[in-house]
Amino acid sequence: xxxxxxILKVEHIYxxxxxxxxxxxxxxxxxEGEIIVIVGPxxxxxxxxxxxxxxxxxxxxxxxFLDGEAVNPLSKNITAIRQKIGMVFQSYDLFxxxxxxxxxxxxxxxxxxxxxxxxxxxxxxxxxxxxxxxKINNFPRQLSGGQKQRVAxxxxxxxxxxxxxxxxxxxxxxxxxxxxxxxxxxxxxxQKRTMLIVTHEMAFARAVADRVxxxxxxxxxxxxxxxxxxxxxRTERARKFLSTFEFEEK
Amino acid sequence: MGFExxxxxxxxxxxxxxxWVALRISLxxxxxxxxxxxxxxxxxxxxxxxxxxxxxxxxxIVRIMPQMxxxxxxxxxxxxxxxxxxxxxxxxxxxxxxxxxxxxxxxVRGCLISIPVIQYESSYALGMSKTDTFIHVIIPQIIRRLIxxxxxxxxxxxxxxxxxxxxxxxxxxxxxxxxxxxxxxSSPHAAFGVFATVFLLYFLACWPISRLSKYLEKRWx
Numbered sequence: 397x398x399x400x401x402x403i404l405k406v407e408h409i410y411x412x413x414x415x416x417x418x419x420x421x422x423x424x425x426x427x428e429g430e431i432i433v434i435v436g437p438x439x440x441x442x443x444x445x446x447x448x449x450x451x452x453x454x455x456x457x458x459x460x461f462l463d464g465e466a467v468n469p470l471s472k473n474i475t476a477i478r479q480k481i482g483m484v485f486q487s488y489d490l491f492x493x494x495x496x497x498x499x500x501x502x503x504x505x506x507x508x509x510x511x512x513x514x515x516x517x518x519x520x521x522x523x524x525x526x527x528x529x530x531k532i533n534n535f536p537r538q539l540s541g542g543q544k545q546r547v548a549x550x551x552x553x554x555x556x557x558x559x560x561x562x563x564x565x566x567x568x569x570x571x572x573x574x575x576x577x578x579x580x581x582x583x584x585x586x587q588k589r590t591m592l593i594v595t596h597e598m599a600f601a602r603a604v605a606d607r608v609x610x611x612x613x614x615x616x617x618x619x620x621x622x623x624x625x626x627x628x629x630r631t632e633r634a635r636k637f638l639s640t641f642e643f644e645e646k
Numbered sequence: 647m648g649f650e651x652x653x654x655x656x657x658x659x660x661x662x663x664x665x666w667v668a669l670r671i672s673l674x675x676x677x678x679x680x681x682x683x684x685x686x687x688x689x690x691x692x693x694x695x696x697x698x699x700x701x702x703x704x705x706x707i708v709r710i711m712p713q714m715x716x717x718x719x720x721x722x723x724x725x726x727x728x729x730x731x732x733x734x735x736x737x738x739x740x741x742x743x744x745x746x747x748x749x750x751x752x753x754v755r756g757c758l759i760s761i762p763v764i765q766y767e768s769s770y771a772l773g774m775s776k777t778d779t780f781i782h783v784i785i786p787q788i789i790r791r792l793i794x795x796x797x798x799x800x801x802x803x804x805x806x807x808x809x810x811x812x813x814x815x816x817x818x819x820x821x822x823x824x825x826x827x828x829x830x831x832s833s834p835h836a837a838f839g840v841f842a843t844v845f846l847l848y849f850l851a852c853w854p855i856s857r858l859s860k861y862l863e864k865r866w867x
Contacts, residue, residue, distance in 0.1 A: 450771055452767055452770060452771065475770075475773045475774070475775050476773070478770065478771060478772070478773040479772075479773035481771075482771075482772075483768075483771040485764060485767075485768060485771075487764060489762075489764045489765060489767075489768035490768075491765070491768075491769075491783055491787075492787065493786045493787050493790060493866075502772075502782060503769075503772035503773060503774060506774065506778055506782065507772065507773045507774055507775075507778070508773075548768075551772070552771075552772070555772060555773065
């Protein structure tokens, strides 16, 4: 893996909200094609970490580089950087006043100045791939949660990002819809996309991850391959965290 | 029944002219209120303490004061005190705009804060600039929420223009009264016909507007 190109580099970042320290000294290097799953108890800073990566959150200290370019929410080129980092949120957040197709094609046409016909054709192809070609003229409110989340993934993909961030994208879904979204992500994993995934779906994490990062209290507590992490976690904290997902009759 | 007086001379035309006066005052006031209300609402949504305090006092004044009192203050009080010779219609437009701006401002503020932060963020995450986000994501959503609410304000303004006859403006209701007075001898029962017609004219002016609001609300919900 280390022979691959470094795509994202995080150097000693800290994030504080007033006195509350959310991230402390996080460093991480992501290589092209790598799939990193980030797990940890709620409030451990996972979401904040992802939001720092595309500049939705300003870091208090430290640096983030994408392709050698610094990510800084206050700098002018932040919109250019964000086009290279796609992000999908827990609550899908489609634009309610636009149809599914309009949701998908808005940013490529407006921001990347691509030709509308070309973008439309690609949008149709991608929407078909996630099984939503019949919904293109519907509005978000007419779709189920799982369908909306698949649209949100397509909306991020069509920008041709180099890195994809997934922030608990199945957490708000009804259980029977989780699978359809995970399948789409599995498909992306097979295409060797670079992804950082925050999730509570442990079986999924184990299946797709090249690396698992366990965050707790704003620190990276473990950074290991999935087999090691799930079968024999090195730390007591990780063991405790993993045991909360087991359900045994006592 | 008294409808026959409306057919005498130019009576009906005069009634329509009166209606136009009422509509003119309300439409100009609505136009001013929308522009100023958008500015006020945007300022209020910034949550700056000074702006919040001042706008709260302003909104309370508008809520507490009857429109008629405001009309009297501006037309009789204010213009005398300042030595201005303010025409009645201008006074009416000032009062209606003063009232409308407060209500529009509150509506705009409500619409602005009702757009979740994540709508901005998911737009930024796609590489959209702040300006593009505002133009293509936020404003269209605000307009969809605002239009049905502001239409409601327009119809209330049209109805409330009946008060302006108290400062000497000859609008539809006043014309109606004049017609009744002038024909007291020849048609002593004119009141019913004339007022019923005035009622109908108000209805014809407001009903399409409120239907439009219902339609838009349904279409955009």
